[in-house]
Amino acid sequence: MPGCLILGYDDTPSARAALDVAIEQAKRFDERLVILFAYAPPGRSVGEEYSEHRRVLEEFGSVATSKAADKATAEGVDVEVLLVAERPSIALENAARARGARLIVVGTYGESPLRSAILGATPHKLLQFSETPVLCVPAGPR
Amino acid sequence: MESAGGSRETGSPEVSEHGLKENAIGFRDALIIGIASTAPAYSLAAVIGLVVVVVGVQAPAVLLASFIPMFFVATAFYYMNRADQDCGTTFSWVTRAMGPYLGWIGGWAICVTGILVVGSLADVAARYTYIFFGLDGLAGSKVAITLFAVVIIAATTALCVIGTELSARIQDVMIIAQVGALLLFAVVALVRVYGGTAPEGSLVPKLSWFSPFAVDTPSALIAGLLIGVFIYWGWESSVNLTEETENSESAPGLAAVASTVILLVTYLSVAAAVVGFGGVGTAERFADDDAILSTLATGVLGSPWDKLVVLAVLTSALASTQTTILPASRTVLSMARANAIPSALGATHPRFLTPHVSTIVVGALATLWYVPLNFLSENFLFDTLSALSLMIAFYYALTGFACAIYYRHELFKSAKNFLFIGLAPMVGALVLAYLFFRSIIDLASPDASYTGGSFLGLGLPLVIGLGFLLLGVILEIIWRLGGHGSFFGRRPETVSPEIAAGRARVKETAGAPPEED
Numbered sequence: 001m002p003g004c005l006i007l008g009y010d011d012t013p014s015a016r017a018a019l020d021v022a023i024e025q026a027k028r029f030d031e032r033l034v035i036l037f038a039y040a041p042p043g044r045s046v047g048e049e050y051s052e053h054r055r056v057l058e059e060f061g062s063v064a065t066s067k068a069a070d071k072a073t074a075e076g077v078d079v080e081v082l083l084v085a086e087r088p089s090i091a092l093e094n095a096a097r098a099r100g101a102r103l104i105v106v107g108t109y110g111e112s113p114l115r116s117a118i119l120g121a122t123p124h125k126l127l128q129f130s131e132t133p134v135l136c137v138p139a140g141p142r
Numbered sequence: 143m144e145s146a147g148g149s150r151e152t153g154s155p156e157v158s159e160h161g162l163k164e165n166a167i168g169f170r171d172a173l174i175i176g177i178a179s180t181a182p183a184y185s186l187a188a189v190i191g192l193v194v195v196v197v198g199v200q201a202p203a204v205l206l207a208s209f210i211p212m213f214f215v216a217t218a219f220y221y222m223n224r225a226d227q228d229c230g231t232t233f234s235w236v237t238r239a240m241g242p243y244l245g246w247i248g249g250w251a252i253c254v255t256g257i258l259v260v261g262s263l264a265d266v267a268a269r270y271t272y273i274f275f276g277l278d279g280l281a282g283s284k285v286a287i288t289l290f291a292v293v294i295i296a297a298t299t300a301l302c303v304i305g306t307e308l309s310a311r312i313q314d315v316m317i318i319a320q321v322g323a324l325l326l327f328a329v330v331a332l333v334r335v336y337g338g339t340a341p342e343g344s345l346v347p348k349l350s351w352f353s354p355f356a357v358d359t360p361s362a363l364i365a366g367l368l369i370g371v372f373i374y375w376g377w378e379s380s381v382n383l384t385e386e387t388e389n390s391e392s393a394p395g396l397a398a399v400a401s402t403v404i405l406l407v408t409y410l411s412v413a414a415a416v417v418g419f420g421g422v423g424t425a426e427r428f429a430d431d432d433a434i435l436s437t438l439a440t441g442v443l444g445s446p447w448d449k450l451v452v453l454a455v456l457t458s459a460l461a462s463t464q465t466t467i468l469p470a471s472r473t474v475l476s477m478a479r480a481n482a483i484p485s486a487l488g489a490t491h492p493r494f495l496t497p498h499v500s501t502i503v504v505g506a507l508a509t510l511w512y513v514p515l516n517f518l519s520e521n522f523l524f525d526t527l528s529a530l531s532l533m534i535a536f537y538y539a540l541t542g543f544a545c546a547i548y549y550r551h552e553l554f555k556s557a558k559n560f561l562f563i564g565l566a567p568m569v570g571a572l573v574l575a576y577l578f579f580r581s582i583i584d585l586a587s588p589d590a591s592y593t594g595g596s597f598l599g600l601g602l603p604l605v606i607g608l609g610f611l612l613l614g615v616i617l618e619i620i621w622r623l624g625g626h627g628s629f630f631g632r633r634p635e636t637v638s639p640e641i642a643a644g645r646a647r648v649k650e651t652a653g654a655p656p657e658e659d
Contacts (some may be wrong), residue, residue, distance in 0.1 A: 012493055039495050040305065052229045052476040053497065056490050119304055 002078075004032040005103040006096045006132075008088055008122060011064035014107025014139035019068050021137045022105040023075050032078040034099065035068050037061035038091035039084075058083060089125035096132040108136045174317050176377070176401025179465060182408050183320045183451075183458035184266055185373040187432040188527060190416050195426050197366040199345065200357045202413040207354040207363070208370025209406060211577075212377060214570025215538045218545035219378040221563050225548065225637045230476025231469070232541045239548035241634045242482070243618065244540065249477050250614035251537040255530050256470025257504055258606075261512025262526055263463045264291035264298070266432050270456035273436055274449060281433075288516055292509055298463045299505030302471065303491060303498045316457045323454040324408050327435075331415035331442040341441065343421035347414045364580050368531045371574070373409065375534050376465070377402070415442075467504055474500035481629040483621065519602065528603030532581060533610065535574040542571025548635075552642040559642070582608065 007022040009015045019035075026033040039057040061083045069079045084091040096104050108123045109116075116124040123136045193201045219231070228234035232252055237245025268290035272281035280286040332347070334340045350356040357363040416424075420438050432455070439451035475497040478488025491498035519525060545567040546553070553564040585604035622630055 010492065010495075052234075052479055053472055056475065056479065056488070056497070057495055060490055060492075060495070 002031055003029065003102050004034050004080075004099050005029075005105060006034045006036055006092055006099070006101045007068070008092050008104065008106040009035050009037055009065055009068050010061075010088075011067060012107065012109075012139075014109055014137065015068075016107070017139050018105050018107035018135075018137040019071065021135065023072050023077055025103065025105065025135075026072070026077045027075065029102070031102065032080060033072050034080045034082060034095060034101070035065050035072070036082040036084060036092060036095055037065045038086055038088040040087045054085070088122045089129075092122070092126060093130050093132065096130070101132055103135055104130060104132050105135045105137060108138050110138045110140070170314070173401050173404075174314050177321060177405060178313065178317050178461065179376040180374060180405060181376065181458045181462035181465075182373075182405060183324055183435075183454040184263065184462055185375075185458075186324065186409065186412050187266065187435045187455045187459075188262065189369055189373050190413060191426075191432075191434045192369050192527070193366050193413070194417060194422060196369065197357050197362050198422050199348075199351050199417050200354070200366075201417055202351050202410045203354045203357060204363065204366035204370050205373065205409045205413050206352060206406070208367045209374060211367075211570045211573040212371065212374040212538075213402075214566040215542045215574065216378040216570075217562050218542045218567035218570065221549065221567075222541065222545050225641050228476055229469075229472035230480070231473065232537045232544075233473055233477055233482070234480075235548065236540050236544045237480070237482075237632060238635050239544035240540075242630050242632045246477070246482050246618045246621075246629075247611070247614050248537050248540045248544075249473050249482065250618070251533045251540075251611065252473045253470050253477075253504070254610045254614070255533045255537075256466050256473075257507045258511060258526055258533075258610075259530055260295060260298075260463060260466055260470075260505070260508035261291065261516070263459050263466060264294040264508075265512070265516070267291070267294050267456055267459035267463060269433070270436065270452050270459065273433070274452045274456055284516065288513060292513065294460070294463060295505055295509050295512070298460075298467060299501060302464060302467050302501045302505075303494055303496055305494045305496045313461070316461065319450075320454040320458050321404060321408055323450040324412050326447075327439055327442055327451050328408075328411035328415040331419040331438070332411070334442065335415075335418045340419050343423055345418050345421055347418045351414060351417065352410065361580075361584055364577060365584060368535060368577050368581050369527065371535055371538070371577070372527060372531045374405075376462075377405065467501060467508075470504045471497050471501040474504065481626055525602045525606060528581075528585065529606035529610070532578060532585075532603070532607035535578040535581075536611065539571040539574035539578060542567040542574065546571075549637050549642060551636050552639065555642075563642075 005022060005025055007018060009019060022033055025031070039054075039061060065081045065083065069081050072079045082091075082095060084095070086094070092104050092106070095101070104126065106123045106126065109121065111119070111121065113124070115121075123134065126134050127136075190201065193204055197204050222235040223231075226234055226238060230249060233245055233249025235245075236248040265287060268287045269281050271290065272278070272286070331340070335344050335346060354363060357366065416434070416438060419442055420434075424434070424438065435455055436448065436452045439448035442448070443451070474483065475488050477483045478485050478500065487500050487503065488497065489499040490496065515526070546564050549559070549563045553560050582604060585601045585607075
């Protein structure tokens with residue numbers, strides 16, 4: 001079984017930049033690209049009803065990931081798509097560990113460390129506890 | 143090679159079909175959620191003075207009696223949630239059971255209650271923050287309180303957009319501290335009343351304080367019950383939780399019972415303590431002023447322990463500012479997705495994945511309501527609370543009726559069905575509907591308003607409460623005139639026998655027209 005790398009994808013500009021880097025990586029190392037969209041299930045802590053919100057997120061995720069998957073497929077990369085109902089940082093780490101991924105690729109907004117911490121940015125969290133190497137891709141002009 | 147969106151994983155292995163982790167909610171969590179969503183410290187601070195004004199020493203009795211219709215209506219929430227776990231709750235359920243026109247108004251009532259109460263919550267949080275830090279000058283200044291309250295609303299709205307919630311552990315500690323502080327206050331106050339060290343004017347509690355039948359006049363009892371409904375608002379969340387682990391263990395069910403008992407004990411003992419320690423006069427003097435608890439706490443516990451009660455009210459109001467914005471914005475989301483309001487309101491933020499448009503709209507409208515009204519009306523809180531109770535009674539009653547109607551083909555299949563799905567929701571709904579109409583009549587007179595505020599010869603609470611319902615009807619008609627047949631063309635349905643028997647879960651068609659069988 002060939003190796004793989006995990007891409008956290010939410011169709012924001014930095015995620016699209018990360019997609020380009022991930023495709024490049026997957027081609028160079030001949031690896032499978034796992035495109036992962038994660039969303040925290042809403043309302044768990046307050047016992048709220050949530051289903052409509054979850055449907056919105058799932059629709060959003062499948063549209064976002066299918067765009068990314070199309071692009072990667074067009075470049076001849078072997079693609080797998082995952083939609084996970086979990087906080088993104090945890091979902092990425094779990095998926096990377098379960099598949100023995102070589103690398104996690106995520107986009108960054110290029111925010112200050114304080115702002116990242118306040119907003120709970122995924123790369124910020126991931127860097128703290130991931131056992132898999134993390135590649136952060138800024139959204140800058142490419 | 144898989145095509146786009148091909149392989150789907152609903153999550154890590156322990157994630158159940160509907161996305162919640164099974165057994166994610168244990169006894170302690172369910173207990174905490176049950177208590178947290180009712181915000182006991184804030185509810186007491188806001189309501190206890192008013193209840194005493196209306197019914198005197200029978201305040202505990204009214205708090206006890208108002209629990210009964212709430213308990214019955216909670217069974218409706220439980221069974222409707224089982225059939226349809228939509229974040230639009232009443233909106234979605236009433237639409238299914240009683241058609242789109244009533245459903246729309248139910249959703250509107252939820253949104254409006256949320257929008258109206260956020261200002262009051264932030265107001266209390268602001269005032270108690272000043273009191274906590276000993277800034278008594280600022281705590282007495284309306285401008286300072288309003289400014290800080292607006293900051294709190296903005297910050298909470300931002301938090302809801304970003305999707306950050308306080309860590310569960312911090313929340314647990316805050317809730318336990320909240321109930322602990324209230325019980326400490328009640329116990330010390332009662333010990334001092336019985337020990338004779340309470341100040342002049344204190345009363346030794348009598349058993350009749352807890353008897354609803356001892357209330358002087360029926361209209362006083364009705365007015366008290368309507369306010370009492372407000373303090374149990376949100377309690378149904380703890381009932382809904384039992385769904386998640388129903389088949390695996392009875393812990394959540396037990397927790398729902400335990401949280402209810404804790405809530406009742408807290409409410410009754412604090413009510414008895416307030417009336418007993420301060421006498422009726424103190425409570426009447428404060429009436430709508432929520433400073434009643436902090437002031438009495440200073441008398442009961444002395445400095446610095448009185449700060450515990452201040453902190454309890456402060457954290458309770460802060461936490462419920464967030465838990466109030468969330469359901470309102472989720473109902474907006476559900477309505478937007480069902481084509482019942484402009485779909486732009488249902489937009490989701492690409493990065494934070496929260497319904498940011500509806501959240502910001504709710505926060506902005508709450509500010510627009512709170513700031514001018516706070517300066518216009520001296521007794522903003524009182525009139526808003528009475529109006530809110532009116533609307534809460536309205537949509538709870540609607541939900542109760544919806545449950546019995548939605549399950550009507552299942553009611554006679556077993557005694558259990560009849561009692562819990564039919565009779566209990568109906569009784570709860572009838573009581574709340576009666577309260578709703580009786581208070582419309584009672585509140586119609588300006589004298590009924592504590593503030594004496596009136597508009598076109600009607601009491602201000604009634605103008606706020608009914609005015610918003612009428613505004614809803616007008617907006618609904620406008621929306622209907624614009625077409626939107628996919629929503630308004632929906633026919634009432636009934637529950638499928640499989641779901642009623644708990645053998646299957648509903649496919650998540652919530653908000654969207656249901657699939658044809």
